[in-house]
Amino acid sequence: MDLVLMGPPGVGKGTQAALLQDRLGLVHVSTGEVLRRHVADRTPLGEAAHGHMLRGGLVPDELVTAMALDLVGSARCRAGVLLDGFPRTLAQARALDGALAEQDRRVDAVVWFSAPEDLLVQRLTGRRTCSGCGAGYHVLDRPPAVADVCDACGADLVRRADDDEATARARLREYAATAAPVREHYESAGVVRYVDGTGSVAEVAALLPTALHA
Ligand code: AP5
Numbered sequence: 001m002d003l004v005l006m007g008p009p010g011v012g013k014g015t016q017a018a019l020l021q022d023r024l025g026l027v028h029v030s031t032g033e034v035l036r037r038h039v040a041d042r043t044p045l046g047e048a049a050h051g052h053m054l055r056g057g058l059v060p061d062e063l064v065t066a067m068a069l070d071l072v073g074s075a076r077c078r079a080g081v082l083l084d085g086f087p088r089t090l091a092q093a094r095a096l097d098g099a100l101a102e103q104d105r106r107v108d109a110v111v112w113f114s115a116p117e118d119l120l121v122q123r124l125t126g127r128r129t130c131s132g133c134g135a136g137y138h139v140l141d142r143p144p145a146v147a148d149v150c151d152a153c154g155a156d157l158v159r160r161a162d163d164d165e166a167t168a169r170a171r172l173r174e175y176a177a178t179a180a181p182v183r184e185h186y187e188s189a190g191v192v193r194y195v196d197g198t199g200s201v202a203e204v205a206a207l208l209p210t211a212l213h214a
């Protein structure tokens with residue numbers, strides 16, 4: 001099975017992907033995570049992508065698509081992939097469909113999460129991630145026992161460079177400007193499942209089995 005998680009920044013795609021990957025036996029591929037690793041490692045792709053990410057814009061299709069399709073087509077993803085943050089444009093969606101078709105695969109479902117903008121901004125600006133083990137926190141909803149220290153490994157918690165309020169709002173505007181053609185593309189294939197992302201993490205997770213069997 002090949003699944004795509006879609007929706008605005010902060011809606012909970014990464015959070016739900018982490019819960020779903022083991023349950024469904026799929027490999028979680030987050031293009032945002034892969035790009036952030038390239039930025040940290042100062043690769044040519046990271047250097048080309050960094051400015052777009054800091055401004056809250058999309059990284060150009062020709063850079064992201066090659067990177068994402070390499071992963072989707074790799075041996076470890078043959079049994080199925082859980083895509084988070086890709087495809088984000090119609091060109092990326094068409095390229096993904098073509099690459100999957102070459103392996104007799106297709107996008108089986110697109111889970112499309114939504115939530116009100118004020119809630120999304122609150123989730124993004126309060127997000128913290130462990131610099132050691134990558135565990136996720138939120139200053140209001142999932143605070144660590146000791147401020148800015150990971151409960152699991154004791155390393156410092158960090159805030160993503162694009163999670164300040166101005167950049168979060170820029171990312172939400174970019175999403176509003178670019179998501180519709182992708183949604184229409186997968187709606188016409190009959191694979192979109194809409195899920196309300198406003199509840200707690202557990203409440204949203206509980207909606208997914210029904211959505212995926214719809
Ligand atoms: P990316 O990393 O994909 O960021 P995003 O789409 O903006 O999504 P986020 O990771 O911010 O949010 P999420 O929905 O995963 O929420 P999360 O679960 O973390 O992309 C970053 C950048 O990379 C882009 O801006 C772009 O520049 C570039 N990029 C990436 N892919 C690209 C592509 N295909 N094409 C072009 N450019 C690309 O949750 C957020 C917070 O809320 C957390 O603190 C979490 O604990 C909390 N939370 C989650 N769910 C709940 C809940 N139900 N209740 C309470 N709190 C919750």
